Amino acid sequence: MLYHISNFVLGLPRYTKRIIVVTLDISLCVLTVWLAFFLRLDEWIRLSGNASFQPLWAVITAIIVALPLFITHGFYRVIFRYSGLLAIAAIIRVFILYSFFYAAIVTAIGLPNVPRSIGIIQPLLLFVAISATRLLAHAWLKNEYHSQLHIANLPKALIYGAGRAGRQLASGLDDSCEMNIIGFLDDNLSLQNNVLNGKPIFSPTKVAKIIKNQGITHILLAMPSISRQRRNKILEQMEQHQVIVHTLPRLIDLAEGRITVSDLRELDIDDLLGREPVPPDDGLLAKNITNKVVLITGAGGSIGSELCRQVLQLQPHKLLLIDNSEFALYAIHAELEHKHIRTSKLQLVPLLASVQDPERMQTIMHTWHPDTIYHAAAYKHVPMVESNPIEGIKNNVFGTLITAQAAIKYNVRDFVLISTDKAVRPTNVMGASKRVAELCLQALNTKQLAIDSNQTTLETANIQPTKLSMVRFGNVLGSSGSVIPKFRKQIREGGPITLTHPDINRFFMTIPEAAQLVIQAGAMAQGGDVFVLDMGKPIKIFDLAQRMIKLSGLTVRNEADPDGDIEIIITGLRPGEKLHEELLLGKDPYPTAHPRILRAQDPFIPWEQLEIDINALKTASHNQDASTVLTILKRLVGGYHPSHEVVDMLQCDYA
Numbered sequence: 259m260l261y262h263i264s265n266f267v268l269g270l271p272r273y274t275k276r277i278i279v280v281t282l283d284i285s286l287c288v289l290t291v292w293l294a295f296f297l298r299l300d301e302w303i304r305l306s307g308n309a310s311f312q313p314l315w316a317v318i319t320a321i322i323v324a325l326p327l328f329i330t331h332g333f334y335r336v337i338f339r340y341s342g343l344l345a346i347a348a349i350i351r352v353f354i355l356y357s358f359f360y361a362a363i364v365t366a367i368g369l370p371n372v373p374r375s376i377g378i379i380q381p382l383l384l385f386v387a388i389s390a391t392r393l394l395a396h397a398w399l400k401n402e403y404h405s406q407l408h409i410a411n412l413p414k415a416l417i418y419g420a421g422r423a424g425r426q427l428a429s430g431l432d433d434s435c436e437m438n439i440i441g442f443l444d445d446n447l448s449l450q451n452n453v454l455n456g457k458p459i460f461s462p463t464k465v466a467k468i469i470k471n472q473g474i475t476h477i478l479l480a481m482p483s484i485s486r487q488r489r490n491k492i493l494e495q496m497e498q499h500q501v502i503v504h505t506l507p508r509l510i511d512l513a514e515g516r517i518t519v520s521d522l523r524e525l526d527i528d529d530l531l532g533r534e535p536v537p538p539d540d541g542l543l544a545k546n547i548t549n550k551v552v553l554i555t556g557a558g559g560s561i562g563s564e565l566c567r568q569v570l571q572l573q574p575h576k577l578l579l580i581d582n583s584e585f586a587l588y589a590i591h592a593e594l595e596h597k598h599i600r601t602s603k604l605q606l607v608p609l610l611a612s613v614q615d616p617e618r619m620q621t622i623m624h625t626w627h628p629d630t631i632y633h634a635a636a637y638k639h640v641p642m643v644e645s646n647p648i649e650g651i652k653n654n655v656f657g658t659l660i661t662a663q664a665a666i667k668y669n670v671r672d673f674v675l676i677s678t679d680k681a682v683r684p685t686n687v688m689g690a691s692k693r694v695a696e697l698c699l700q701a702l703n704t705k706q707l708a709i710d711s712n713q714t715t716l717e718t719a720n721i722q723p724t725k726l727s728m729v730r731f732g733n734v735l736g737s738s739g740s741v742i743p744k745f746r747k748q749i750r751e752g753g754p755i756t757l758t759h760p761d762i763n764r765f766f767m768t769i770p771e772a773a774q775l776v777i778q779a780g781a782m783a784q785g786g787d788v789f790v791l792d793m794g795k796p797i798k799i800f801d802l803a804q805r806m807i808k809l810s811g812l813t814v815r816n817e818a819d820p821d822g823d824i825e826i827i828i829t830g831l832r833p834g835e836k837l838h839e840e841l842l843l844g845k846d847p848y849p850t851a852h853p854r855i856l857r858a859q860d861p862f863i864p865w866e867q868l869e870i871d872i873n874a875l876k877t878a879s880h881n882q883d884a885s886t887v888l889t890i891l892k893r894l895v896g897g898y899h900p901s902h903e904v905v906d907m908l909q910c911d912y913a
């Protein structure tokens with residue numbers, strides 16, 4: 259109630275406020291004279307008096323003396339909400355004058371039948387009353403005014419979506435005082451032009467006018483269940499206006515309870531992909547995981563850690579986490595323990611190990627007897643591997659080979675390599691090394707089949723070969739080195755955004771979707787399979803940078819708009835970087851039971867032939883002979899054409 263009254267008072271015109279204060283002061287003059295008579299006579303009297311007793315003269319005198327003094331000394335120019343101790347000092351000065359004049363008239367000169375002591379008592383009472391009203395007004399209105407001033411200075415926002423999520427978000431933001439919600443936008447015609455929780459619901463067709471008239475700076479998308487296509491259309495509409503767009507997580511990510519501003523997140527490219535994930539096949543997800551011993555190498559990396567999370571949900575018997583980074587292994591182990599260890603009988607085993615260490619890997623296989631391995635350990639940053647090619651070969655090629663051979667030796671049922679689109683006609687060492695890793699698995703698979711077909715003893719007849727497969731896909735969102743966090747950081751710092759080439763494009767997929775598809779692809783493996791994930795259409799990185807700038811409420815600085823906020827600078831392709839990535843080496847792929855998973859028809863080299871080059875590659879790597887390493891890579895990997903001269907950092911001029 260007080261909140262609404264104070265809002266009403268603060269909203270009144272200044273002259274109206276002055277009239278109210280003058281009326282209040284006159285009322286206090288009357289009240290204090292009446293109270294003074296009570297204190298003097300010890301009884302309540304009628305101020306109208308009678309023929310012989312006229313106390314009204316004391317009232318009239320108080321008003322005649324007080325108002326001119328109050329007006330001339332600026333009482334009605336003082337803003338109550340700013341009045342305080344300084345105002346009380348001014349009141350004291352005025353009341354010294356008022357007491358002198360009022361006492362001179364009532365006490366010294368005298369009024370008919372008015373006790374002379376009234377001239378002393380009433381000024382004291384009026385001083386207390388006037389001071390109290392000013393202090394109360396200061397205490398009452400100051401906080402409310404500051405609150406209104408704070409709200410007026412908050413970012414002004416519209417919530418797109420007047421459903422449950424929108425209502426909860428508006429309530430949470432009202433409580434947090436972090437944004438000033440002006441109203442809602444909603445496509446539902448039946449909701450438009452209505453009021454929800456005191457805020458109007460507008461049609462999205464009027465958004466341009468509302469943004470301009472109300473000074474809107476933020477659009478908050480509160481429709482977590484809409485399709486990506488619909489979300490993309492809304493974002494395209496918002497791009498036309500200089501507003502910052504935030505969104506809520508999807509329903510699957512929202513915890514129960516009220517939604518607050520902390521649930522808002524910046525837009526990721528995930529919001530711009532324009533395609534819906536295909537619901538996973540629960541049978542495929544569970545096939546190689548539920549009640550089995552699962553091992554994940556590179557468990558602390560972007561893909562490895564998400565595989566850990568997904569696998570844990572599928573209730574394996576044991577989950578073995580392998581990483582050579584102590585911190586990365588600690589982080590993922592602590593996260594998984596915190597989330598699941600209290601409600602699960604799962605045995606979670608962190609193992610510090612390098613996949614390049616054959617003794618360590620074989621000991622792990624012998625001790626824990628994994629059923630399924632997801633091999634995500636790899637050096638994947640193109641420029642880093644390009645300048646350290648030998649270490650890239652050791653980790654990506656021999657790390658894969660050592661892990662796969664240990665898996666075969668100890669009868670692991672399924673082995674899935676996480677590969678990359680950069681393995682297709684690579685222009686860099688990283689891509690070439692991953693293609694050699696694929697060739698190793700393809701060759702080992704045919705070798706196993708040849709050995710298996712020659713087995714004749716009963717002892718070995720029931721041993722099934724390890725199904726070696728690989729899953730090839732492009733960039734995942736949020737991985738280390740992804741352009742999204744890089745661009746966002748550059749936008750926050752005021753730019754510029756650095757881009758290697760205006761025409762470069764990439765395939766993108768969310769990490770959770772990629773991890774789910776990897777698990778399902780591995781479950782369909784027959785041995786030697788090269789699975790390719792359907793990544794959708796490639797996205798032009800220059801367009802992505804522009805969209806991120808615009809959806810941050812900023813403008814692109816270019817020749818057409820030299821006063822724009824953020825400039826995009828082209829730095830040139832990095833060593834080994836391609837303009838366009840590919841996913842297929844051979845002919846059209848075969849479909850599988852999953853619409854987003856294809857089986858490639860890629861050529862391979864028999865193990866007997868490949869082993870010669872692998873041994874030569876091992877010797878050259880051991881001798882730090884980068885030139886020979888690159889020669890062997892070119893011979894092994896069809897289509898490998900380095901985009902520049904590759905020089906190991908140990909052998910360059912400034913080493």
